[in-house]
Amino acid sequence: MSSDSRISDGAGVIIDEGGKIFTVPLIVQGPGPDNFFNLPYFRQDIGLGCVGATLIFQYVYACLVPLFSSLHSDGVRVPALEDVAEAAASVATKYVQSLGQRTPQAHHVRFVVCGGCHAHEALEAYELGPVFVDSMFDRFEATQLELEGGRTYFYGDHIDAAHARLVQLRSETAVPIFWHRAPTKVIREFAERDDIQTIGGDVQLGFTAGYDFTRVTTTSPLVPGKPVAVMRLNNIAISDLVPVGPCAYGMTSMLGL
Secondary structure, three states, X not given: OEEOOOEEEOOEEEEOOOOOEEEEEEEEEEEOXXXXXXXXXXXXXXXXXXXXXXXXXXXXXXXXXHXXXXXXXXXXXXXXXXXXXXXXXXXXXXXXXXXXXXXXXXXXXXXXXXXXXXXXXEEEEEEEEEEEEOOEEEEXXXXXXXXXXXXXXXXXXXXXHHHXXXXXXXXXXXXXXXHHHHHHHHHHHHHOOOOOOOOXXXXXXXXXXXXXXXXXXXXXXXXXXXXXXXXXXXXXXXXXXXXXXXXXXXXXXXXXX
C-alpha cells in the first residue's frame, strides 16, 4: 500500500506531512480465570488506507483503534477480514450521518482495509465506499478487491493518468522488484510534479507479511547523489525527533523509490 503525504483543499496545500496509511490493531480477549474478558488470545495488525475528506478518515481511525483493540469473544473464534471491513464501514457511516446537511461533501472519502484473513487463510483487501439511495448518502459498504495478478488500484486525483503511467513503467522492465514497486514510483513521480497540486510531500508505505500489516518509514538520500540517507515517516525526518528517553525509534524502513 502506497500513498503521498499531502493534505490539501480547494484553496491549496494545507500540509505535506499528513498521514493516509495507518496500522489498526485487532486484539481479541476471551474469558479469564475470574470470568472476565481479560485473557488476550488473538492479535493482528491490519492496514487502513484513506483518501478524500481528511477529517473523516482521521475520526474513523481514532475510533477504530480503541474499538478493535478491545474485542471480546469465546476464546476460540476470530474475526474474518470481511467482518473487520464491515465493522469499519459502520463506523464511517455513523460519522458521515452525524454531519448530515452541515457538510454534504463528507462522503467524499474512500477507505481500504487490507491484511491476512485468518478465516480464509488468504491476503484480502476491501474498499469502503459510499452507497446512495434516492441520490442521498445512505451508508458505507465494504466491497472485496481482486488482488490476483498484481492488480493495482489508484484512488484520488489523476487516476487515469496514474494507470497509464503504470502500464508504461511495467512495460519497460521484467525485473520483479521493479515491476511490483512501479505503483509507488508513479506516486513518487506525481508528488514531484509542479503541475499537480493535490499530490505531494513524500511517499508512505506499508505491506502485509503473513497476516500482519506493517507501516514502514521511507529511506531516501538527504542530497541526491550523496550516500547519506534519511528515514521519514509522513515526510517527517526521524532524525529530527527527540528520542523516547533511552529508546531509539526502530521502525522498519523501505526505499521510497
